Amino acid sequence: MKQQSAQARWELHTQRPLLALAVTFAVAYAVPIVDSGAGGSLTVTCTVVEWVVWGAFAADYLVRLVLARRRREFVRTHWLDLCAVILPILQPLRLLRLVATLTLVGRRARMASQIQLTTYVGGAVIGLLMFGSLAVLSVERDSPNGNIKTLGDAVWWSFTTMTTVGYGDHAPTTGMGRMLAVGLMLSGIALLGVVTANIAAWFISRFEKDDVEERRQTAAIEALTEEVHALRAEVAALSGGAPEGVPHPVPSTTEKPAR
DSSP states (O other), rough: OOOHHHHHHHHHHHHHHHHHHHHHHHHHHHHHOOOOOOHHHHHHHHHHHHHHHHHHHHHHHHHHHHHHHHHHHHHTTHHHHHHHHHHHHHHHHHHHHHHHHHHHHHHHHOOTTTTTHHHHHHHHHHHHHHHHHHHHHHTTTOOOTOOOSSSHHHHHHHHHTTOOOSSSSSSOOHHHHHHHHHHHHHHHHHHHHHHHHHHHHHHHHHHEEEEEHHHHHHHHHHHHHHHHHHHHHHHHHHHHOOTTTTOOOOOOOOOSSOO
């Protein structure tokens, strides 16, 4: 229990710093792509920042592994985190560091109970649009046959790809760009399914709530009706009057009194 408590405290205390590091990573990743004329020193600085952020997430995984009570189960249930930590080591590509960092941020965000599903989905959509645009621009801008040359073209392409509209006015021509397109398509379909399921679950819960309230009101009305019937019967029994449901005879005002 002490190890589990230590792990929970670590995750709680490191959540915001890791999110701040993820934002720093996003800036470092975007600057050399948006500013194509950036100098070598700026590019090197941004690359170092990216590796430092990735290293922080890797250290976070190791600390959580040490604090876990059952380490084998932790590795088995957090295999995606492990893959995100190992991939950039096997192949030091900026795109893999991007995917790894986004994966680790998403895993930590889902573990936070205060982050609602709607907020998570909205953040995922914005993140995929932004990073998808930057990634495809970085691999397509220098392609001789490519038509995604500006950030505006890349954002438009990412939006149409995620929504599976695909106008075809902009399309990747490189292998890496097409892999990014496949990833965005699958991510867009998955997020659309999550949003649809969330809306459907909300409607179902509201209908169930209304149905429960209606049944409660119906039961209360039936109980009140039975109580009224019981009171009428009791009043009739005490007054010696007519049975329940039979009105008392009312004397006519036109009859003459007997002599």
